[in-house]
Amino acid sequence: MLNSVRENEYRNYYRTDSAGRTAANRMFSNTPSYPAAPDTDKTVLSGLLLALVSLTLNKVSGWCGNKLMAGKEFTSAENSKKIAGEMAKNNKLNVITDYIDHANKGKYGAELAQTLEPVANGQNAFFMDKALRNASGEIKGLAVAPKSKPSLMLHELGHAINASKGGLLKFMQKTRGFVSYIPTALLLLNGVKNDPDKSNFIERNAGKLGFLAFLPTILEEGLASIRGVNAAKAAEKAGQLAGGVKLDVLKRNYFFAWMTYLLSGIGLGIAARQAFLEKKHKNS
Ligand SMILES: [Zn+2]
Known part of the structure; x- marks a missing residue:
């Protein structure tokens, strides 16, 4: 049941980027390659520039x-x-929330234990919709955060709230499963009505289209964080929290997490452009 919404808060999302490139590489691996003619210098230069930007983004x-770490x-x-309890209660979330360390990481079985390893290490948190079935056959979501970093739970429950709203928000959450196919998909779409003399819309806008494909993820991630911050604010206002609450620290942590998604979106745009450049280079 690991194929639902999977979060990798701390992981650099450039896997998306390289997966896209790998798919594109595979696609053209059977195309005979010819030595580059002088007029392809521009293509080569653009390719180098994109690689440099990609490296900087990384x-x-x-x-x-x-x-964030x-x-x-x-x-x-x-x-x-x-605060997490309030979020679950106020939104009637059908979600098990758990704080993971090395002592309890095995409690959901061997398959999940592997996924929970980075959570136990304090390096990841995630929400999975419909992840578990309890003894009475009830299906529940699972939201986990490291025991050492329980504040990450608020963001994950933000995702759980988004999922519970269904419709567009739920759809936005699901799109991330397809992003690694975007560069290849754009190439294929482009090939359907390929005019060798004229670059068409998809080719000209590959970068923007790649980024657009990741935009729902970027927005949904931001919204999950906003929900978490707002819940913390509300609990503080209601006088439910003892001791100090530094909302600016929470906002800063969540901002750095969100930045990695924004950069991944730009990375996907670059990967899409690279896929087209590579094709151009091979065809010339
Ligand atoms: Zn998230």
Whole structure:
């Protein structure tokens, strides 16, 4: 049941980018390649530039990831859990929330234990819709955060709320499963009505289309964080939290997480353009 919404909050999402490129490479691996003619210099140069931008994006994304990893908790573990409880209650979420460490990572079985390993290490958190079936046959979602970083739960429950709303929000959540196919899909679509003399709309806008494909994910991620921050705000206002609450710390942590998604979107756009450049280069 690991094929539902999977979160990798800390993981650099450039897997998307390289997966897209790999798919494109595979697609053209059987095309005979010819030595580049002088008029393809521009294509080669564009390719190098894109590779450079891609490398820079990776660096910045890694930096954001490190900032997130080093981010402190904005409040006590008890407060984070209390806010999470309020989110679940107020939105009637059909979700099991759990805080994972190495002692309890095995409780959902061997398959999930593997997925929970980075969570136990404090490097990941996720929400999975309809992940579990309990003894009475009831299907429930699962939201997990590291025991050492319970504040991540608020963002994950933001996803759970988005999923519970159904419709467009749920659809936006699901699109991320397809993004690695985007560069190849654009190439295929482009090939359907390919005019060798004139580059068509898809080819000219491959970068923008690649980014657009990731936009629902970027927006849904942002909304999940906003829901988490708002729940923390509401709990503080209602006087439900003991001790200090540093909302700016929570916002900063979530901002760095969101940045990695934004950069991944740009990365996907670049991957899409690279796929077309590669094709152009091979065909020339
Ligand atoms: Zn998320």
